[in-house]
Amino acid sequence: MTLAARVGAAMLVVFVVLGVLGPIVAPYDPSHVELAQRFAPASWSHWLGTDSSGIDTLSQLLWGARSALEISCSVVAISASIGLLLGTLAGWFGRWVDELVMRAVDILMAFPGILLNIAIVATVRRPGLGVVIAALCANGWVSYARVARGQVLGLRERDYITAALALGASNRRIMLHHLVPNLLGPVFVQMTLGFGAVIAIEASLSFLGLGPQVDYTWGAMLAQGTSFLWKPGFAHYVLVPGLAIAWVTVAVNLLGDGLRDRLDPRVAGSQRARL
Amino acid sequence: MLRRLGSGALAIIGVSILTFAFLHVVPGDPIDHLAGGEATPETRAKLEACLGLDQEIPQQLVTFLGHVVDGSLGHQCPDPEAKPTVAARIFAVLPHTLALALAGMILAALVAIPLGVLAAVKRGTWIDTAVTIGSLAGVAIPMMVLASLLVLVFSADLAWLPGPTELGPAALILPAIAVGTHLMAMLARMTRGAMLDVLGEDYVRTARAKGVPERRVLFVHALRNALLPVITVAGLQFGSLLSGAIIVEKVFARPGVGTTLLDAIAERDYPVVQGTVLVIAVTYVLVNIAVDVAYGLIDPRIRVS
Numbered sequence: 001m002t003l004a005a006r007v008g009a010a011m012l013v014v015f016v017v018l019g020v021l022g023p024i025v026a027p028y029d030p031s032h033v034e035l036a037q038r039f040a041p042a043s044w045s046h047w048l049g050t051d052s053s054g055i056d057t058l059s060q061l062l063w064g065a066r067s068a069l070e071i072s073c074s075v076v077a078i079s080a081s082i083g084l085l086l087g088t089l090a091g092w093f094g095r096w097v098d099e100l101v102m103r104a105v106d107i108l109m110a111f112p113g114i115l116l117n118i119a120i121v122a123t124v125r126r127p128g129l130g131v132v133i134a135a136l137c138a139n140g141w142v143s144y145a146r147v148a149r150g151q152v153l154g155l156r157e158r159d160y161i162t163a164a165l166a167l168g169a170s171n172r173r174i175m176l177h178h179l180v181p182n183l184l185g186p187v188f189v190q191m192t193l194g195f196g197a198v199i200a201i202e203a204s205l206s207f208l209g210l211g212p213q214v215d216y217t218w219g220a221m222l223a224q225g226t227s228f229l230w231k232p233g234f235a236h237y238v239l240v241p242g243l244a245i246a247w248v249t250v251a252v253n254l255l256g257d258g259l260r261d262r263l264d265p266r267v268a269g270s271q272r273a274r275l
Numbered sequence: 276m277l278r279r280l281g282s283g284a285l286a287i288i289g290v291s292i293l294t295f296a297f298l299h300v301v302p303g304d305p306i307d308h309l310a311g312g313e314a315t316p317e318t319r320a321k322l323e324a325c326l327g328l329d330q331e332i333p334q335q336l337v338t339f340l341g342h343v344v345d346g347s348l349g350h351q352c353p354d355p356e357a358k359p360t361v362a363a364r365i366f367a368v369l370p371h372t373l374a375l376a377l378a379g380m381i382l383a384a385l386v387a388i389p390l391g392v393l394a395a396v397k398r399g400t401w402i403d404t405a406v407t408i409g410s411l412a413g414v415a416i417p418m419m420v421l422a423s424l425l426v427l428v429f430s431a432d433l434a435w436l437p438g439p440t441e442l443g444p445a446a447l448i449l450p451a452i453a454v455g456t457h458l459m460a461m462l463a464r465m466t467r468g469a470m471l472d473v474l475g476e477d478y479v480r481t482a483r484a485k486g487v488p489e490r491r492v493l494f495v496h497a498l499r500n501a502l503l504p505v506i507t508v509a510g511l512q513f514g515s516l517l518s519g520a521i522i523v524e525k526v527f528a529r530p531g532v533g534t535t536l537l538d539a540i541a542e543r544d545y546p547v548v549q550g551t552v553l554v555i556a557v558t559y560v561l562v563n564i565a566v567d568v569a570y571g572l573i574d575p576r577i578r579v580s
Contacts, residue, residue: 106282107289111552112559113518119552122540123297200417204522207419208537226423226526235427242420249415 005258011251012195019069022062030055030063030216051224051237061244063216068248071129071212072198075136076191082137083144084187088175090145091152098149105146108139114204121210132205132212136198147190151183185263189256196252203245218244283564290556294549295339325350326545339549348550361550365535369554372531375523376516378447379455384509387459391466391505392498398471406463413460418519422453422526450527454519458512462505469501476500503570510566514559 001009050056090101108116120135121127127135155161155178164178199218205211206219207226218241225237327335342349348361358364394406429435429449437446473479474497482496483489521533528534532551539547 103282103285103289106286107293110286110290110556110560112514112555114521115518115552115555118521118536118540119294119297119548122548123545203417204419207417207522208525210540222417222419226419229423229427235424238420238423242417245417245420246412246415250411253411253414 001262002258004254008251008254008256008258011247012255015065015248015251016069018062019065022065025062028056028059030059051221057221057237057240060216060221061218061240064218064221064241064244067129067212067217068199068202071133071136071202071217072195074133075140075198076194078133078137079140079194080144080187080191083141083146084148084180084183086141087145087148087150088152088179088183091149092156092171092175092179101145101149105142108142111139114201117201117205118208118210121205126213127210129212132202136201140194140198143194144187144190147186148183151186152179155179155182189260189263192252192256192259196249199245199248203241279564279567283560286560287557290560291340291343291553292336294553294556295336297549343553348553349546351544351547361546364547365532365550365554368530368535369532369558371529372517372520372524372533373558374447375450375454375520375529375531376513378451379453379516379519380458380509380513382451383455383459383462384506387462388466388502388505391463392470392493392501394463394467395470395474396493403467406467410460410463413456413463416456418453418457418522419526421456422450422523425449425453426526446527450523450529453526454516454523457519458509458516461512462509465505465508466501469504470497473497473501507566507570510569511563513562513566517555517559 051060086101090098111119116139117135120138121132124131161174161178164174169178202211202217203219203222206217207223209223211217211219211223221241222238222245225234225241228234229238327338330338339349342361346362348365350360351358351364390406390409394403397403426449430437437449479492479496482492487496517532520531521536523529524531524533525537532555536548536551536555539545539551
């Protein structure tokens with residue numbers, strides 16, 4: 001592992017630990033409104049100050065880490081499972097299965113960026129966590145399916161697959177025992193990157209007022225922060241959640257690049273520099 | 276070529292049907308979502324009739340696709356007579372969004388390509404490190420944070436550039452930076468990688484060996500070949516700029532497709548929501564086809580089959 005990848009892994013561990021322990025170690029309840037303490041500056045009792053309702057910023061950040069972890073873990077786990085399944089089926093069976101899956105991929109990829117997520121969330125009045133997770137999974141599986149399909153197309157010509165077929169292995173056995181284990185590396189790289197992407201998308205949706213209507217997310221903090229950015233000395237309300245999101249993004253990019261070099265057989269030799 | 280157009284057309288049809296489906300896939304009565312729980316029966320009935328939700332679903336789909344084909348994209352609800360068609364509303368603001376996305380792309384390419392070349396040529400030096408770290412930061416910073424900070428520093432504090440709600444060429448600079456930074460970071464990394472690959476090729480060694488000046492080797496022999504994939508990726512990323520424009524338009528309070536989409540969501544004017552989503556997606560599909568075709572024309576080694 002390169003130094004960059006180790007740094008990325010360490011940063012990601014910090015995030016995960018804070019996400020798991022955050023609500024336990026948070027000094028205040030994030031619903032603890034204390035109007036006398038509105039917009040308090042950083043102090044011993046409030047390390048990062050308080051917001052417009054006197055809610056402790058550090059506590060919000062820690063609870064936000066928990067929801068970020070919950071959302072990203074659920075979305076990545078569901079998307080990767082669906083993508084791995086459909087991608088493997090498409091690559092192995094080919095023909096109409098492949099055609100069907102790839103046309104669905106084409107259509108979903110025609111919605112750039114967060115457009116599809118916005119379109120889905122917009123049909124619900126007060127989207128909860130579940131709706132947002134479903135909206136993110138709706139096109140989240142596509143990248144995993146493409147990676148898995150591409151790998152399977154390469155693997156199916158290999159001798160060991162021919163050997164397995166000659167020995168009378170069933171389709172199911174070949175996919176589960178001979179193909180999927182070889183897909184896990186590249187899919188894992190994709191999962192690492194997806195982890196950061198999900199947090200960024202949730203933040204964008206929340207910023208647009210379309211995020212999950214749950215207590216504390218970094219995106220909601222950001223949205224609140226930008227609303228009083230114009231007052232002098234209020235920039236940290238944007239910077240604190242902004243840096244938290246950037247932290248995770250940097251972590252997964254550093255780690256993802258390192259893992260790709262090690263785990264992804266498609267990236268060999270000179271191609272490594274490009275990616 | 277025909278196949279590419281065919282799959283593009285298929286994608287557009289699929290996008291239309293999917294856009295239509297969103298309203299119906301969601302569990303519960305769509306009118307509840309759109310009118311709100313406390314709406315009077317008259318309001319509900321009016322909205323239902325305007326949206327055509329009183330008809331059978333296949334009939335609704337036919338009506339919707341009809342509106343797509345005739346180019347009107349339907350009418351705005353709940354007062355269809357008082358307002359122009361959905362398409363008229365969207366196409367009135369589309370140029371603003373396209374200008375923003377295009378400005379972001381040009382800016383990204385103009386900054387990223389020289390930086391990427393520089394980093395590749397000065398590989399391993401502090402310049403290379405600075406470009407690498409800079410591009411990582413560019414990928415990591417959330418777009419709304421960047422946009423807000425740009426306004427705060429360059430418009431509110433320093434007053435160098437026009438800020439939100441203003442229009443005109445100078446007012447395009449900050450939004451273009453905000454929308455283009457992600458792409459800029461990506462392209463700088465790609466250019467660096469592509470240049471490093473190309474500089475290791477035999478024909479570059481040959482050029483050097485026969486005494487071609489280094490400058491000419493870099494810019495004529497190497498860069499021309501390295502740029503092909505970079506430019507293609509830039510073109511294919513046009514969609515991410517369109518989607519980023521939704522956020523940037525909100526921060527800068529600029530008129531555009533993104534602002535229209537968000538307004539329509541707030542007004543619960545679902546035909547406009549469907550229309551904007553459709554227009555953005557179709558624009559993206561068309562740009563992608565254009566990029567593919569152009570790539571085939573520029574690079575004779577690749578032909579779009």
